[in-house]
Amino acid sequence: MNNYIFTRVSTAIIISILITSLSFAQNWHIQNSNTIKELEGIHMITSTEGWICGDDGVMLHTTNSGDTWTVSTLTSSDLNQIVFKDASNGIVVGDDGEIFTTTNGGTNWILKNSGTNTDFNGAAYAGNSTYFAVGDTGVAFKSTDNGNTWISLNTSTVQELHSVAAIDQNVWIGARNGLMLFSSNGGTTFASMSNPASDDIKDIQFIDASTGFACGSNSFFMFTSDGGTNWVSRSSGIQHELDGLHFVNQSIGWVVGDAGNLYSTTNAGLNWIAEQSQTIQDLNSIHSFDGINVWGVGEFGVIITNYSSPSGIDLENNIAFNYNLEQNYPNPFNPSTTIWFSIPASGFISLKVYNTLGVEVKTLVNQVLSAGSYSIEFNADGLNSGVLFYTLSSNNFKYTRKMILTK
The missing domain is CATH 2.130.10.10 (YVTN repeat-like/Quinoprotein amine dehydrogenase)
Structure with missing residues (x-):
């Protein structure tokens, strides 16, 4: 893995992320x-x-x-x-x-x-x-x-x-x-x-x-x-x-x-x-x-x-009850950003990045993963500034988000 780091998110990291993101006037x-x-x-x-x-x-x-x-x-x-x-x-x-x-x-x-x-x-x-x-x-x-x-x-x-x-x-x-x-x-x-x-x-x-x-x-x-x-x-x-x-x-x-x-x-x-x-x-x-x-x-x-769902990630056991693809952070970014996602069951997972023409520019994940919450760092060195899309896919789930690379 040359351009990214793929890690299982620990409970401590998840808690830190949540505290940071929820410290505004409304969550x-x-x-x-x-x-x-x-x-x-x-x-x-x-x-x-x-x-x-x-x-x-x-x-x-x-x-x-x-x-x-x-x-x-x-x-x-x-x-x-x-x-x-x-x-x-x-x-x-x-x-x-x-x-x-x-x-x-x-x-x-x-x-x-x-x-x-x-x-x-x-x-x-x-x-x-x-x-x-x-x-x-x-x-x-x-x-x-x-x-x-x-x-x-x-x-x-x-x-x-x-x-x-x-x-x-x-x-x-x-x-x-x-x-x-x-x-x-x-x-x-x-x-x-x-x-x-x-x-x-x-x-x-x-x-x-x-x-x-x-x-x-x-x-x-x-x-x-x-x-x-x-x-x-x-x-x-x-x-x-x-x-x-x-x-x-x-x-x-x-x-x-x-x-x-x-x-x-x-x-x-x-x-x-x-x-x-x-x-x-x-x-x-x-x-x-x-x-x-x-x-x-x-x-x-x-x-x-701002609704707080009772479902989602169980922080104590680090178990995900739903598929979820979070917005990357930071966004816009240069040259690196982090993407978080969750899967509720073991299965083959694909996470890919595309340009505005629909051309795949990077495969971040393409393997079987167990249930849980994950993060991946995406490094866009070698890519031009502009809008990119990243798509998380499994057998019964597919979702796309947009991110912006600024250089």
């Missing part, structure tokens, strides 16, 4: 999504059950807080937002005007006729069986029968609409170039709403008819306590573009954005804590059911959470 880690598709939206319908939608129609479902995610494909179009009104009834919207509904907690999804082929970007539940969906070229639609039938709304704009929030008859829409639309009559008419944003408003949420939050490009976050009549910028401490937010009450919330950036607040954005998300992938959406356990999703199938 975040990555869950195995079993996909490399970009994940766009997430909604936890209970404290343990949740749904994720993403590119190429991918859908992920968990009933055990993300210890395992089941992957399925609903359509060939990208799915951009998923919203549930309760544990049984929900919708998912996506490109090509596609809207799917479920009445049995996602066991079955039914494609509805939206009346458009325009891409949908966002959706919201307003109460009283009413949903709203918004998309490109100013498209907005409304359903008053749990998503079964849809009517077109006149927004008087052709701007791309990114996000929507709704409370009863009040509807707020975030759009490109700082445009925000508001309706007080359930979408019958819309008017533009003054706000301090000068770039795209990527996500918007209202806790009640008065308290709302919005975020987007140019690292901005803003807050209102009067239904949007006045918006106040609260972006101090945020340094990256934001794509998603979620608040559980008038004070506590999270925002996510480019390059794995994750921030939390306990005072409605007056102060922000930069969390260690454990990823450098762009994060698109974040959600929590109970305000305690939180999940975020993004590109290359990344799922982050």
